[in-house]
Amino acid sequence: MLPKPKKYHPLKETFRPSPLLIIMCCPQLSASAHRYLSSSLESSYSKLLDFMDPDSETPHSVSLELTPRKGKRPGGHYKIVSRPQDTVISAQDYPGLVHGVQSLRQIWHKAARQGKKDSARLPCFDLEDWPSFPWRGLHLDTSRHYFDYKVIRRYLDWMAAVKLNKFHWHLSDDQGWRLESKRFPRLHEVGAWRKEEDGSLYGGFHTRKQVRLVLDYARDRGIEVVPEIDIPGHAMAILAAYPDLACFPRDFEPLNVWGISTDILCAGKDSVIDFLKELLDEVLELFPGQYIHLGGDEVPKERWKECPRCQRRIREEGLRDEEHLQAWFLHQLVAHVQKRGRDVIGWDEILDGGIDSRPIAMCWRGDGVDAARMAHDNGNRYIICPNNRLYFDWRYNEDPDCPGGFGVTTSRDVYGLDLGKFRFSNPGLFLGGQANLWTERISNSRRLKEMVYDRMLYMAELFWSDFPSRDFAECERRVKELKGLL
Ligand SMILES: [Zn+2]
Incomplete structure (x- = not known):
């Protein structure tokens, strides 16, 4: 088994x-x-x-x-x-x-x-x-490439088969916004479509009806869906729809190249905070789970340094610098979400600017250990998804023809992850882990399965069983026994 x-x-x-x-x-x-x-x-x-x-x-x-x-x-x-x-x-x-x-x-x-x-x-x-960890997740980026709800339901079937219980749905990024919004329709009308270099339009979005189909499907499989709205960076698709939310408004377009944009949401405008509160209310109304992910990763601070409004905010709130401005910005939204009885998750960069202990940190940078220790020492709950082990957009073997980018992380690497390095004096803060699937290089469902399966299986055992010593060959035999079941 x-x-x-x-x-x-x-x-x-x-x-x-x-x-x-x-x-x-x-x-x-x-x-x-x-x-x-x-x-x-x-x-x-x-x-x-x-x-x-x-x-x-x-x-x-x-x-x-x-x-x-x-x-x-x-x-x-x-x-x-x-x-x-x-x-x-x-x-x-x-x-x-x-x-x-x-x-x-x-x-x-x-x-x-x-x-x-x-x-x-x-x-x-x-x-x-019984599971050793309450959080056993799998992430999917539907921004860089769009995958419809039928593909997502198949993904949920794989997860349920090996007892994964959190589906982290990355719904927005520089390259596309993917959620129908009743309150801010330009998000899906404009932000869901990018002009490729050959002039063609690429995109799509999940309608509210389709989201409900995914939510119902996940619920029957014992899986909670965690939506991610990535802010204040990774937000070009939002700015394309509503340019006034930027420090320096102009005509923006969703990016048609991989990488991140220096244009981000302005932290000095009250209208940005009001917009996000209304948007989050709509998202929380649609998604019934306990958690919402607000990104917070890879936020270039150039615009905030030049923006008079952002600089005024820093002075008025007595903040040290732009990192602390990001923490202040997130706090406004954490308070709003918590008033509605929900919890905020963010990528581990949220820890850089002196955050309080309320948000949950998702520790991804490097081997994740420093971020986990920082979260723990600050009293934050944390989930691990180390970049060098649990990013399934990385190549799965050394073969030069192997698809994927960055480095190599094999099933053996995944299974060999030493969870002891992430445990400190208060083990209750360590909620578990997940693997992330960024889709810059994954444009169809066949490639999607190739990248996830079978590393997902080893990851699932890691966070369910948490055995102190693990034998890869023995686990590999059990993986083979599943053939034909999924
Ligand atoms: Zn600004």
Whole structure:
């Protein structure tokens, strides 16, 4: 199985499957959750029967039991008790049930591929499992290249299969804005389209209806969607739609080259803060999750240094410099988001200007260790996604023909990441990790899968299992067992 469960006890007894599977769902589940879990089990079971001669006498039932027990166990905990007559999956929360169903699918998938059809049998076993970290994420940049909701739903299926639970959706950048806005329609009418060098228009945006389809799909799979609106830098698409938000307004266009723009949102204009508060209200209304990501990475400060309004803000607020102006700017929005009961995440640059302990830092620069220590010592919760290990736009092997950019990060590199380096005196601040997929060099779904799979599988085990010693070859065998399942 992958991720490997914490406790798995196979029993001596084995059994042949019945041609009929009975699924009993607990009444608390929504109709769509019921549908998702039942159809996942039914499709796996019917494939199983292609590989095993069924036992016509004994029907088999799978019961899904949800028994909330707050505070006793980590979120996502589940148990499976499997015997010849029935299998019971029990969990304290809905994600736990999803994890249990995914584990059972993997066990059936492996059993079906072992032995001969007339002698293959299913194991009886007891299993208890839970995640080591609450944050096990996968990121997707739909700004540099646009991927529609059908591709995103496939992405969510891969995530659910290996118990990843946070989908970080990068919706805005210099090269394109990707979210339909009722309040500020020029964002998607203008900001979603860039003129390529050959004169053609490239772009697209996710309609609110499509976003809801993604959100529903993710919820059924126990996955929370975390939207990212990247500010105050990486904002050319926003400035193309609303140029007055810049320090020095002119006709802007979404960038048609990779890299970052020196034009950013002005931190000296109150109208910029008001615009962002209204925009964030709209985003928070659409996305029901606990977290919103506000970027904060790679913000060139040239414009702020020249801008009289930004300089006046620095003087009036008694700020030390432009780094502290960025922290002040973010604080205005953190306070606004927290009033609505939500939490803000930012890339680790947010720590540079003396931020308070409220925002969650996503530690990406270099090996992520310095940023994690800085977050920890400042009392901020943090998530790790080190640039040199968990950026899946990097090449996955040394072959010169391997797609991707920057450096090389192999599956072995991913699996070998030493999580101990990110633990300090208060381990509760370390929420977990994720891999990021920037899409400058990824323009279609085939390449998308190539870059994510199979490094994603090793990353998923890393943050679910957190085993102190890991054997790559052993994990590789389990990765191979998944073939045909995803
Ligand atoms: Zn300014």
